[in-house]
Amino acid sequence: MKIRKAELSDSSELFALEQKLFLSKNYPLSRGSFCYHIKNNMLFVAEIDNIIAGYILVLIKRKNAKLYSIGVKEEFRGRKIAQKLLEFSIKKLSSIGFDSLLLEVRVDNEVAINLYKKIGFSIKKNLNEFYLDGCDAYLMEL
Ligand SMILES: CC(C)(COP(=O)(O)OP(=O)(O)OC[C@H]1O[C@@H](n2cnc3c(N)ncnc32)[C@H](O)[C@@H]1OP(=O)(O)O)[C@@H](O)C(=O)NCCC(=O)NCCS
Structure with a gap:
């Protein structure tokens, strides 16, 4: 498996993957959003035999880094693969001077919460009715 920076030519494949991963209520990224994030944020793909197996998107805003999607x-x-994508991004972030990473996750996404806890994230806050369907979110920080 190879982890590399996403390129504009990956946007169609990333968009197709996103459609499978997230229902519309979870605000899947559009193809245009992928192009924007490829140019302006940290978007890495995990590639196996030239197929994109997964991706991670970290938004960088001044002094803050936020894990937007994986x-x-x-x-x-x-x-x-998700664990390696996260570890890779965390290393990159620390090499450019970021010492914390935030994220929001649905409280019912047990698989993702397990993943984040395994990496070392802890729950900072419960965000009431954060999602459109009324689901709460945990704000987690590493
Ligand atoms: C969450 C997701 C990215 C995990 O990807 P993955 O590559 O299968 O995860 P990994 O193999 O790296 O697993 C790492 C850790 O995550 C947790 N985890 C992964 N799959 C799990 C499962 N089915 N049940 C419980 N915990 C799980 C475990 O802690 C695991 O460590 P372990 O294997 O030592 O127990 C994947 O399930 C996914 O794409 N889900 C849909 C999209 C999503 O919900 N994204 C997160 C919100 S943006």
Whole structure:
């Protein structure tokens, strides 16, 4: 598996993956948003045999870094791809001077919460009815 910076030519494949990963209520990224984030934020892909198996998007705003989204294709799950994408991004962030990373996650997304806790994130706050369907979010920080 290779982790690399996403390129504009990846946007169609990333968009197709996003459609499978997230329902419309979870605000999947549009193709245009992928292009924007490829140019302006930290977007890495995990590639296996030239296929994008997963991606991670970290938004960089002045002194703050936020893990906006992470996803792995169903057929590639359980192979530590998400963990490696996170570890890779955290290393990059610390090399450019960021010492904390924030994220919001649905309280019912047990798989993602396990992943984040394994990496070392802790729950800072409960954000009431953060999502459109009324679901709360945890604000987590590393
Ligand atoms: C969350 C997601 C990215 C995990 O990807 P993955 O590559 O399968 O995860 P990894 O193999 O790296 O797993 C790392 C850790 O995550 C947790 N985890 C992963 N899959 C899990 C599962 N099915 N059940 C419980 N915990 C799980 C575990 O702590 C695991 O460590 P362990 O294997 O030592 O127990 C993937 O399930 C996914 O794309 N889900 C849909 C999109 C999503 O919800 N994204 C997060 C919100 S933006």
